[in-house]
Amino acid sequence: MMSQWPAPLGNGGQSEELLVSFDKARARRxxxxxxxxxxxxxxxxxxxxxxxxxxxxxxxxxxxxxxxCNESLAPLESQTLAGWRAGAAAxxxxxxxxxxxxxxxxxxxxxxxxxxxxxxxxxGPKLLRGLIRARTIVARxxxxxxxxxxxxxxxxxxxxxxxxxxxxADMLRGLESAEIPASDNARAITTADLGGPGxxxxxxxxxxxxxxxxxxxxxxxxxxxxA
Amino acid sequence: MTDLSVDRELKALIADVLGLDxxxxxxxxxxxGLFGHxxxxxxxxxxxLLTEMxxxxxxVIDDDDVDGxxxxxxGGLLAFAEAKLAEAA
Numbered sequence: 001m002m003s004q005w006p007a008p009l010g011n012g013g014q015s016e017e018l019l020v021s022f023d024k025a026r027a028r029r030x031x032x033x034x035x036x037x038x039x040x041x042x043x044x045x046x047x048x049x050x051x052x053x054x055x056x057x058x059x060x061x062x063x064x065x066x067x068x069c070n071e072s073l074a075p076l077e078s079q080t081l082a083g084w085r086a087g088a089a090a091x092x093x094x095x096x097x098x099x100x101x102x103x104x105x106x107x108x109x110x111x112x113x114x115x116x117x118x119x120x121x122x123x124g125p126k127l128l129r130g131l132i133r134a135r136t137i138v139a140r141x142x143x144x145x146x147x148x149x150x151x152x153x154x155x156x157x158x159x160x161x162x163x164x165x166x167x168x169a170d171m172l173r174g175l176e177s178a179e180i181p182a183s184d185n186a187r188a189i190t191t192a193d194l195g196g197p198g199x200x201x202x203x204x205x206x207x208x209x210x211x212x213x214x215x216x217x218x219x220x221x222x223x224x225x226x227a
Numbered sequence: 228m229t230d231l232s233v234d235r236e237l238k239a240l241i242a243d244v245l246g247l248d249x250x251x252x253x254x255x256x257x258x259x260g261l262f263g264h265x266x267x268x269x270x271x272x273x274x275x276l277l278t279e280m281x282x283x284x285x286x287v288i289d290d291d292d293v294d295g296x297x298x299x300x301x302g303g304l305l306a307f308a309e310a311k312l313a314e315a316a
Contacts, residue, residue, distance in 0.1 A: 038271055126278070134274035136290055137298075141270070148290050163271055197243035201275050203267035206246060 005094045007067050007074075010083040015074045017065040020048070021095070022055040030054060030061040030219065031097035031114075033088055033106030036127065037165045039200040040070065043103060045207040046199050050101070053216030061101075064091040066109075077159055077166040081124075081174030085109050101219060104200060107180045116186040117219055120198055124178025128152075131162035152176070189218055233308055236283055241301070244268070244276050257302025262295070273298060286311040 005019040023029075032051065035043045051061045066087045067074035088109035092100065100116040102109070107121035132148045139146040151160060155172040191198045194211040242252035245267055262268050268276075277288050288311070297307040 130274050130278045133277060133290070133293070134270045137270045137273055137293060140293070140295070201244045201272075201279060202246050203244065203269060203272035204246075 005064050005091060007064070007072075007087050008083075008090050009067060009074065010078075010080060010086075015067045015072065017067060017074075018071045019065070019091075019095070020051070020063040021061070022051050023060050023062070023095075024055075026058060026060045027098070028059045029096055029098045030059055031088075031092050031095060031100045032061055032063040033100060033102040033109050034063065034069075035104035035106060035122075035200060036069075037105075037131070038163050039104050039122075042200045042202055042205045045205060046212055047103060049207060049209060049212035050215050053213045054219065057216055057220040059216075059220060062091070062095040062097065064095070066091075075166075077168040079168065080170040081108070081178060085111075099219075101215075108175075108178050110181065110183070110186070112181070112183075114185070116183065117189055117222070118180065118186055119189045119194075119215060120191055120200075121180045121188065123180055124175035128162075128172070128175050131165075131167075134163050135160075187222065189215065193218060230309060233284065233312060234305060237280070237301075237305055237308055240276065240279055240283060244272055244279075255301045257300065257305070259301040260299065261301060261304060262298035264299070280308065284308060284312060286315055 001021050001023065003019050003021060004016045006014045007017040009015050032047060034040055034047050047063065051063060054061045065072050066084050068076035068079035089111040092111045092114060097114060100110050100114050101119065102116055102121065103119045104122040105127050107118045108124060110116045132151055135151065136146050136148060152172070154160065155167070156169055159166065159168040160172060194214045196208055196211045199206050199208060199211070238252045238255055241247065241255065242249055245265065262273055277293065280286065281288055286308070292307070297303045
């Protein structure tokens with residue numbers, strides 16, 4: 001089901017954002033924190049397939065847009081890491097989440113205190129490395145020379161367009177040192193656990209029902225306590 | 228890592244990126260065109276490929292290493308990976 005949820009904005013305001021839910025008021029309620037930027041598009045169908053498989057396994061799930069993501073009308077460039085963390089925590093509360101499934105960089109936003117599953121977690125520095133590398137490759141093809149160091153120096157002050165995404169200075173500075181939070185209550189799920197390559201590697205968005213079902217089965221088998 | 232296993236790992240990785248079945252990936256030759264030849268291999272996919280190479284082969288790829296020649300053909304990429312691994316050994 002599609003509905004909306006009130007996401008907090010850094011300025012004290014609120015933004016109505018999309019919420020996709022499979023909600024039958026069941027005991028287990030999984031908040032999904034999806035992959036970011038380009039990977040979000042490539043993994044969207046995979047993510048929805050995981051939600052359908054969780055539903056079939058008797059588990060509710062919720063996929064909220066954060067401000068600046070997916071269908072949001074809020075500008076991406078004004079979003080910050082702290083703002084998204086606050087948004088993730090607010091969405092967990094709004095849907096009454098019992099646990100979290102974080103995909104790729106979504107793991108950077110897991111609210112403290114909730115049991116979490118991390119699928120192929122991606123740190124801030126690694127995320128930036130990939131995005132900046134894509135930009136330097138394009139520049140080189142165009143006969144320009146852009147170094148990663150120079151780009152980051154500009155980005156820390158003025159933000160950067162990376163892979164077509166306008167990422168603000170505050171977000172870039174936050175991501176430079178954003179590591180996956182260590183938690184006794186989180187369990188890592190690897191691509192090997194799902195028996196196939198990560199779909200974010202693909203050049204085009206794809207799906208793999210077997211992988212989605214495997215991920216849902218790991219969560220279903222794990223009880224409500226991942227670790 | 229032997230040269231043969233680098234070859235196998237790299238082909239598996241390209242199969243993952245392009246969504247090729249293993250048989251098609253195994254048919255890649257030294258002269259098989261990559262970046263600039265395959266429309267699926269845009270800059271974002273190439274960046275993902277290089278990052279995944281770093282993880283799977285346990286190498287570090289500097290920006291200065293990345294040039295058209297190493298990305299243009301499968302042979303160029305394989306030679307680059309082998310040279311990086313020799314450097315690290």
